[in-house]
Amino acid sequence: MGHMRIGMLTGGGDCPGLNAVIRAVVRTANGRYGDSIVGFQDGWRGLLEDRRIYMQNDDRTDRLLTKGGTVLGTARTHPDKLKAGIEQIKQTLDDNGIDVLIPIGGEGTLTAAHWLSEEGVAVVGVPKTIDNDIDCTDVTFGHDTALSIATDAIDRLHTTAESHQRVMLVEVMGRHAGWIALHAGLASGAHLTLVPEEPFDVDAVCKMMKKRFQRGDSHFICVVAEGAHPDPESMTLREGGIDEYGHERFTGVAQQLAVEIERRIGKEVRTTVLGHVQRGGKPTPYDRILATRFGLHAAEAAHAGHFGNMVALRGTKIELVPLADAVKQLKKVPTDRYQEASAFFG
Ligand code: F6P
Secondary structure, rough: OOOOOEEEEOOOOOOOHHHHHHHHHHHHHHHHOOEEEEEEOOOOOHHOOEEEEEEEEOOHHHHHHHOOOOOOOOOOOOOOHHHHHHHHHHHHHOOOOEEEEEEEOHHHHHHHHHHHHHOOOOEEEEEOOOOEEEOOOOOOOOOHHHHHHHHHHHHHHHHHHHHHHHHHEEEOOOOOOOOOHHHHHHHHHHHHHOOOOOOOOHHHHHHHEEEHHHHHOOOEEEEEEEOOOOOOOOOOOOOEEEEEOOOOOOHHHHHHHHHHHHHHHOOOOEEEEEEEHHHHHOOOOHHHHHHHHHHHHHHHHHHHHOEEEEEEEEEEEEEEEEEEHOOOOOOOOOOOHHHHOOOOOO
């Protein structure tokens, strides 16, 4: 194809590496092919309200490689609002003469990209999320950065927990999938990891903790994914209802579990909720490289007319997978991976 006009947006929660993708798309599409790049602002909202900036392969764009967040801005949009706005989105794309749209986002953004693709819009998706829960790709950028931050925090909690002979609960992100918890737990030698995929029994948790202290060990570190749930017979978790984007509102599982543990085993328990610190700041080298390769391949796919796909890491290669396949289900922690980790529990 000759010169194209490429639209781009970042949607959903931000994630370290988004700017590295943006830079790679601009360098490839504008720098290599002379394409025009239109960046829509604040996720799908930019397309609903026709708010955009123009980007080119200059020094300012080049320096985005290491910068956290997203210069395009991002936002969460309720799926119903998006569905209702599809015609408006198509209109904005037409008005701006966009030949291909590159949405960079998680499950929600890629699902919207899939709807658009079914309506005949040319799209090439780029998966992002610190949660690592997008299917059909081995990993998403942002996960490694979040994992490094969580691991560093847990390493530090080990020494203070040891000094005070305490139980420490560390709540990490992971709404439906426990990848951050699983990996951070393994990397930092946590004594237990609780993930959304495996409901936990509070009695069993307490028993494991007691046993460790009885053995004479000094402390107990437990990593808890924010979306982890107790077996309802062992403990009742406060309900938080649904937020304006249709997501379950969390009520702090680690803090509630801490109260139960203190009550049941009489040990001092402290809770650390890592929260959005896991998503902030510059990406790790691994995430910079993955994001750069995703951006490069997305721009190339846009040029080659390979629409309706998402770039994905398969082994060491970047491949294209149909968006339809990628958004069918979330990539959860499989039971055998959790069992592997459990060899180090207690
Ligand atoms: O999807 C990424 C994520 O960071 C989740 O791990 C977390 O549950 C959610 O976003 C938090 O969303 P918000 O930034 O809207 O509080």
